[in-house]
Ligand SMILES: *[C@@H]1O[C@H](CO)[C@@H](O)[C@H](O)[C@H]1NC(C)=O
Ligand SMILES: *[C@@H]1O[C@H](CO)[C@@H](O)[C@H](O)[C@H]1NC(C)=O
Ligand SMILES: *[C@@H]1O[C@H](CO)[C@@H](O)[C@H](O)[C@H]1NC(C)=O
């Protein structure tokens with residue numbers, strides 16, 4: 001980020017006015033207790049809770065005067081609690097002004113924004129915005145001086161143990177001793193509400209240093225990227241502002257902001273001394289960036305809820321003997337299953353399974369067809385002794401995707417992949433080719449995620465120089481190691497988790513690339529070697545399903561209201577008993593959505609899922625009410641042969657069409673209701 005952009009951002013943030021928080025309807029006594037009981041008795045919300053409402057609760061619901069208006073749904077907002085802990089005497093020297101300064105910069109920044117999708121399902125309409133918005137709920141505090149002294153003690157001892165190398169001007173210190181201490185402090189902060197961000201200023205040290213996230217040092221063939229941040233498995237992260245400055249990003253040219261130079265907020269404490277105001281405005285933009293990228297990341301794709309998730313790994317191998325080094329399905333599976341067993345990734349009664357299939361390349365004509373059709377090449381000019389033209393081959397992932405989609409059936413036959421009847425099935429095609437040269441997807445990638453499949457490729461060649469560099473050295477890609485790229489791609493396709501460096505920017509109307517948060521614990525990007533997930537990915541996986549579902553409920557309820565309005569409004573369309581039920585249903589629906597959003601704000605994903613599923617019955621019932629009423633209205637129009645307006649029948653067929661679509665989407669529930677009735 002340039003200084004000008006940072007300044008502009010802060011101006012913008014400072015100018016943003018906090019929109020009024022939506023006032024939720026007055027609580028209805030007894031309803032909370034009723035719904036809590038329902039959640040216990042029927043956690044999957046299979047039964048329509050409306051049917052077991054007491055008459056007094058129904059009465060209160062019909063008295064609740066909240067009008068059925070789209071605006072009440074569009075103002076639903078998730079509040080994201082973030083606690084910033086300032087560690088170090090430089091923050092406490094000016095005591096509370098530090099905290100209040102950061103607080104005031106960031107409170108000004110808390111204009112709410114919507115959740116966004118990088119690749120919507122219908123790219124032609126280009127709607128990247130979900131109907132749900134979010135806002136930062138910030139708490140800033142100084143940490144205890146003892147945390148600072150323990151941390152600086154640990155850092156000093158690590159620094160004295162580390163020997164400097166010629167490769168880098170920065171001493172590379174293991175992150176784990178520091179992380180252990182912060183993790184302990186985090187665990188003491190009970191009750192934990194939201195996410196903790198520790199900003200460390202451990203003061204000047206004997207030598208400049210940065211953190212090393214793996215074991216071992218850089219060698220000529222392995223570039224270990226060091227960094228100054230860490231995101232935990234639990235909901236905390238830390239940034240050591242006195243470490244670094246580090247740099248990582250595209251080597252020569254290409255998309256992507258790299259944290260280099262004095263203007264990047266990660267280097268706020270380096271360079272010329274700054275006024276306290278300037279320092280805190282830098283920190284504010286750092287916190288703001290962490291919020292956008294890590295706490296409310298864009299969805300890669302929308303992800304509807306499915307009970308059963310199945311990953312089918314289809315290994316197309318070229319050589320006579322199958323080599324699973326670097327492609328160990330068990331290790332990929334373990335990465336996900338560890339999180340599942342830890343209560344992450346899955347919601348409610350969801351299940352996840354991995355299945356392995358193999359195809360011999362020489363016995364699969366469709367495989368070689370796909371590879372030859374997708375092969376293409378590019379020519380680049382390199383300066384060696386003279387300018388030399390080099391032609392390199394690569395695979396066009398979009399073309400490969402198209403061929404694989406078209407011949408999915410044939411693939412299934414060759415590999416003996418059974419047809420799965422239920423759930424979300426993600427085929428992962430791995431082409432393990434007997435070539436000696438480098439062959440990557442779209443020139444740079446070992447693996448590419450699509451909304452309905454993952455494709456990956458490797459050849460005999462073991463490594464290549466990538467177009468990325470960190471700390472002044474090129475990053476090497478170990479081209480036979482596919483496990484980490486596959487974990488990242490499966491996260492994108494199955495759970496819609498965005499890579500740490502990608503986000504959708506409505507202001508640019510484009511996807512932004514920024515590598516600031518792509519070191520440390522992230523399974524994405526070229527700068528980290530870690531495939532385990534941090535709280536960022538684990539939370540995103542579950543939140544993505546819930547916000548997709550909320551978007552669906554909100555949008556279809558609004559469409560329903562619009563079609564009621566087209567019929568002259570609810571009072572005209574729905575008579576007496578039907579109108580009473582409509583008001584009751586609507587208020588119950590809105591109440592449950594409010595509860596779902598509130599549960600999401602408290603990161604109680606299971607409760608949010610319960611309320612969303614439960615609200616589906618009400619939405620469905622409202623659809624049915626409106627559908628019957630509009631049919632009757634149409635019948636009466638036919639009798640009197642006096643259509644009040646020419647587009648009435650058009651909008652009515654829209655309602656019918658919508659109801660059919662809705663019934664189709666909700667067919668499971670629909671059929672269950674049918675079964676119950678007949
Ligand atoms: C749903 O309702 C039926 C009949 O009203 C009842 O038999 C069944 O136990 C209920 N299911 C749950 C999970 O509460
Ligand atoms: C460029 O240099 C290479 C050796 O580095 C040599 O083989 C080639 O002939 C040179 N090409 C031209 C056009 O001079
Ligand atoms: C965003 O870009 C797409 C194509 O890239 C274009 O069709 C669309 O109109 C743009 N939207 C806005 C709001 O500029």
Ligand SMILES: *[C@@H]1O[C@H](CO)[C@@H](O)[C@H](O)[C@H]1NC(C)=O
Nearest residue numbers: 127128129130302551552555
């Ligand atoms: C939100 O839901 C509506 C209704 O299902 C859908 O048309 C729209 O594309 C969704 N928005 C995004 C960004 O996926």
